[in-house]
Amino acid sequence: MKRKIKNILVFGCSGLLGKSFIDHYKNEETLKIYAFINKTKIKSKNIKTISLNTINLLEKYIKKNSIDTIMNFAALTNIEYCEKKKKLSKKVNYDLPINLAKLTKKLNLKYIFISTDNFNFRSKKLKENEKTQSLNNYGYHKKKSENDIIKLNSKSLIIRTNFYCYGNKKRKSFSDTILDSLKSNNKIELFKDVYYTPIYTKFLFKYIFLLIKNKKEGIYNICSNEKITKFKFGKKLSQIFKLNKSLIKASYLKDRKDLTRRPFNMAMSNNKLKKTLNIKIPSIDHQIKVMKKDLMSFKT
Secondary structure (H helix, E strand, C coil): CCCCCCEEEEECCCCHHHHHHHHHHCCCCCCEEEEECCCCCCCCCCEEEECCCCHHHHHHHHHHCCCCEEEECCCCCCHHHHHHCHHHHHHHHHHHHHHHHHHHHHHCCEEEEECCCCCECCCCCECCCCCCECCCHHHHHHHHHHHHHHHHCCCCEEEEECEECCCCCCCCCHHHHHHHHHHCCCCEEEECCCEECCEEHHHHHHHHHHHHHCCCCEEEEECCCCCEEHHHHHHHHHHHCCCCHHHEEEECHHHCCCCCCCCCECCECCHHHHHHHCCCCCCHHHHHHHHHHHHHHHHC
């Protein structure tokens, strides 16, 4: 049996993933979106914004507006900053997710938590049931959130992913940084020894909603099929956007002793997702072409 979402409350709309979600769904009339914000302004008639400072007020608001789903995009993702500000990392990457897990359990709401691929593991691609090791505060707090969310609200949906999208002037995405450098005719260095399986947010959201509608729970990896390096991803961007790929230079994480320890391989397996939904995930080349087309519609 499928589950129809009516009213969804979104946390983290000021971040890259939250902004991308709003860009893709701000004109969606079949879905009523409530955005929890602090300072961010959202210009859309279809999206209501709220700002409450206590769980009790939030609970009352949820009941009053018949919210049935909470999606948590909020995260502190800067690995270096999470190392320096461990308490803040815990507050955003653990405390908030856990409080929302408790609340959704109490109110019988669907809870979607966005985790990470920032784990160390032994296989070529990380599977959902595989043991992992956290190499930094960011990964540790995300993994601890995963474990405790399942204990507190077993019906929660936990998404491991690594995405790319369009950001804004204040918050640029990884793909933005690459494209901006190339468009300005500036050289950019990308790691040739860091592997991952990135996915464009349009497809990420599509698969999240399919999982929700089919009442799925637990951990799911939502990612591309291809395991590539950051360097190769940059090359793909340059080719599809018809920019000078010779400006992209190879660098190596193994040489960056100044950086906080992080995985060399973050590639994930999406076999569980494809089997569960009976879908085929398009290539990274195709996804980037879709992103390129979307840019024009987002600007209008």
